[in-house]
Amino acid sequence: MNIFFYFIIFTIGILFGSFYTLAVYRIPRKEDITHTHSYCPNCNAKLGFFELIPVLSYIFLGGKCKHCGEKIRARYIILELLSGTLFVIFALILGLDVYNLDIKSILTFAFFALFTTYIVLTLAIYKEHKRVEKSVLYYGIVITIMYMVYLYILK
Numbered sequence: 001m002n003i004f005f006y007f008i009i010f011t012i013g014i015l016f017g018s019f020y021t022l023a024v025y026r027i028p029r030k031e032d033i034t035h036t037h038s039y040c041p042n043c044n045a046k047l048g049f050f051e052l053i054p055v056l057s058y059i060f061l062g063g064k065c066k067h068c069g070e071k072i073r074a075r076y077i078i079l080e081l082l083s084g085t086l087f088v089i090f091a092l093i094l095g096l097d098v099y100n101l102d103i104k105s106i107l108t109f110a111f112f113a114l115f116t117t118y119i120v121l122t123l124a125i126y127k128e129h130k131r132v133e134k135s136v137l138y139y140g141i142v143i144t145i146m147y148m149v150y151l152y153i154l155k
């Protein structure tokens with residue numbers, strides 16, 4: 001059962017990785033990150049449901065856009081897999097066990113995911129645009145305050 005549980009954590013990590021690439025592309029362009037449908041940055045074709053599945057769609061499409069044939073950058077899939085691996089490593093460090101899940105380790109894991117999101121977005125956007133996005137910074141401040149409140153309540 002734990003292997004299945006860790007596979008789910010790996011999948012969640014991959015979904016976060018997929019969100020990172022989308023957010024790093026869209027936030028500096030002031031595009032909506034939650035409502036706008038994903039599209040190919042080359043031909044602007046909207047992506048269908050199966051093209052939105054991280055990693056698998058890349059493999060089935062042979063690393064190319066179905067509509068224009070433009071190569072999808074391999075770093076997307078690498079980032080998704082790295083993110084999945086990182087989530088599994090952190091779950092292992094926390095000793096997450098599907099038979100002994102307590103609210104404290106679940107929340108610690110959730111904060112790990114939120115902080116990782118903050119760090120990845122800040123560094124990646126800085127690397128590409130040499131600036132820090134205000135919205136990402138505010139997000140970082142909000143989760144830091146949430147974490148401090150959480151630690152305070154826990155005591």
Ligand SMILES: [Zn+2]
Binds near residue numbers: 065069070
């Ligand atoms: Zn395309």
